[in-house]
Amino acid sequence: MPRIKFRNTSPTTPFKLEPNQIDGLIKKTADDDPKIQQINVADANIVDRCESCHMGAREPLKITAVAMAAASGQKKPDEYDRAFTSHPEPELLKLHDPEKFACSTCHQGNGRATTSIEKAHGNYEHWLWPLFPRENVEAGCQNCMQRSVPGQR
Numbered sequence: 001m002p003r004i005k006f007r008n009t010s011p012t013t014p015f016k017l018e019p020n021q022i023d024g025l026i027k028k029t030a031d032d033d034p035k036i037q038q039i040n041v042a043d044a045n046i047v048d049r050c051e052s053c054h055m056g057a058r059e060p061l062k063i064t065a066v067a068m069a070a071a072s073g074q075k076k077p078d079e080y081d082r083a084f085t086s087h088p089e090p091e092l093l094k095l096h097d098p099e100k101f102a103c104s105t106c107h108q109g110n111g112r113a114t115t116s117i118e119k120a121h122g123n124y125e126h127w128l129w130p131l132f133p134r135e136n137v138e139a140g141c142q143n144c145m146q147r148s149v150p151g152q153r
């Protein structure tokens with residue numbers, strides 16, 4: 001099986017959005033009906049609302065936090081810039097369509113929560129599966145892959 005190679009997604013990776021791309025994104029966002037975005041995967045009993053905040057996750061245009069910050073004239077990305085990025089691994093999402101896999105299958109976190117970042121990411125005392133931190137994000141692959149890789153548990 002070919003090994004998927006993960007790119008370095010350092011939030012400082014330079015990338016610039018063109019003015020017409022920014023206008024397009026602004027229009028898309030303005031036209032968007034502000035509501036809870038939800039993925040239901042009934043078979044696995046998963047309800048994920050991550051995209052209520054991560055609105056750019058499935059945007060085909062590459063949006064980095066740095067590009068978002070630059071578009072609003074800031075030098076450094078803030079947490080909103082970091083939340084609005086497009087998914088750093090669009091190819092991975094083609095292989096694992098979020099409509100079928102949702103987000104928390106790979107990332108963990110509390111998919112239903114929308115009231116705060118801490119709750120959504122499962123970083124509080126009543127949630128057993130907090131978001132995998134950046135340095136072991138690939139741990140999420142094991143949720144499924146350990147069943148298909150011989151010799152691993």
Ligand code: HEC
Nearest residue numbers: 050053079082083103104107109110111114116117120134
């Ligand atoms: C209430 C809004 C909100 C919800 C809901 C939310 N997030 Fe986030 N998320 C954020 C914000 C804001 C950031 C940027 C935080 C920062 O960089 O300080 C972020 C950052 C992240 C990161 C990057 C973390 C890192 O270590 O750099 C990942 C991955 C992520 N979210 C995944 C998810 C997943 C998966 C879900 C659903 C289970 C989810 N988020 C739900 C707001 C949200």
Ligand code: HEC
Nearest residue numbers: 006007009050054057088089096098101102103106134137
């Ligand atoms: C098949 C597994 C998988 C699915 C499904 C998935 N992701 Fe990811 N995601 C990853 C991996 C792996 C990375 C790290 C990629 C890298 O470093 O190149 C990542 C990175 C991210 C980041 C950037 C984190 C950072 O460090 O800057 C965010 C935000 C994020 N995902 C949100 C989401 C959201 C929202 C969904 C649902 C729409 C989702 N992901 C679905 C595997 C997945």
